[in-house]
Amino acid sequence: MKKLMLACMALMICCGMAGYMTSCGNKAEEKKIVKNTKPEVRDTANLPNYRYVDSDTLLNKYNLAKDYQEEMLRLQSSIESTQRQRANAIQSFANQIQTKMQNNQYASEQAYNSDMNKLQQMQKAAEEEIGKMQMNAQNQMAQAQQVVNDSILHYIKTYNESHGYDAIFMKAATLYINPAMDITDEVLAGLNKAYNKK
Numbered sequence: 001m002k003k004l005m006l007a008c009m010a011l012m013i014c015c016g017m018a019g020y021m022t023s024c025g026n027k028a029e030e031k032k033i034v035k036n037t038k039p040e041v042r043d044t045a046n047l048p049n050y051r052y053v054d055s056d057t058l059l060n061k062y063n064l065a066k067d068y069q070e071e072m073l074r075l076q077s078s079i080e081s082t083q084r085q086r087a088n089a090i091q092s093f094a095n096q097i098q099t100k101m102q103n104n105q106y107a108s109e110q111a112y113n114s115d116m117n118k119l120q121q122m123q124k125a126a127e128e129e130i131g132k133m134q135m136n137a138q139n140q141m142a143q144a145q146q147v148v149n150d151s152i153l154h155y156i157k158t159y160n161e162s163h164g165y166d167a168i169f170m171k172a173a174t175l176y177i178n179p180a181m182d183i184t185d186e187v188l189a190g191l192n193k194a195y196n197k198k
Contacts, residue, residue, distance in 0.1 A: 047178065047180060047181055048166075048181075049164075049165055049166045049167075050165055050166050050169065051165050051167075051168050051169070051182070051183040052168065052169040052171050052177050052182060052183070052184075053168060053169075053171065053182070053183060053184045053187050054170075054171045054182065054184045057184050057188065058152060058184065058187070058188055058191070059148070061188055061192075062148070062152070062188060062191050062192065063191075063192050063195050063196065064147070064148055064151055064195045065148045068145075068147070071140075071144070072137070072140070072141055075133075075136075075140065078133070079130065079133045079134060079137060082129065083130055086122075086126035086129065086130070087126070089126075090119065093115075093118070093119055093122060096115075097112075097115050097116065097119065100112075100115070151195075152191065155187065155190060155191050155194060159186075159187060159190060168183070
């Protein structure tokens with residue numbers, strides 16, 4: 001029994017020492033890594049055979065995307081204008097009902113109920129109209145995004161036929177990538193040139 005306990009203790013001490021040595025080794029490696037992580041700007045001729053584009057820049061400066069953004073802003077403005085018009089009409093009619101009530105202008109409860117039903121129908125119709133407009137705007141926005149994405153992907157495939165890169169990444173998908181591999185401006189110029197011809 002004593003031998004077994006001694007063997008277990010020896011094993012624990014060995015494991016502890018191995019863990020300590022490993023952690024020390026890792027710290028030494030971390031120090032080496034920290035020392036070697038200085039960003040280096042390399043000649044593009046010596047770069048790996050892949051590049052990247054900044055999707056935010058493309059979406060902000062690609063004329064097709066900008067045109068769709070303007071269209072979406074017009075749609076949103078139209079929805080907000082319709083909302084204001086319907087809200088004003090509903091509020092105006094509600095005020096008329098209030099004024100009639102205060103001045104005892106309702107000849108019967110039936111006349112009052114008729115106006116209240118009309119007010120509710122106005123509210124329901126406004127909600128349905130605005131809902132349809134918002135759904136239409138969302139559908140158009142989704143279609144616009146699809147058209148822009150398809151256009152960018154199609155152009156990048158065509159672009160790469162003459163450049164032969166092994167991969168073209170989106171910058172957002174990387175933690176760090178050498179700025180010398182950025183082809184955003186080149187791709188953007190090609191996209192806008194192709195779009196302007198259409």
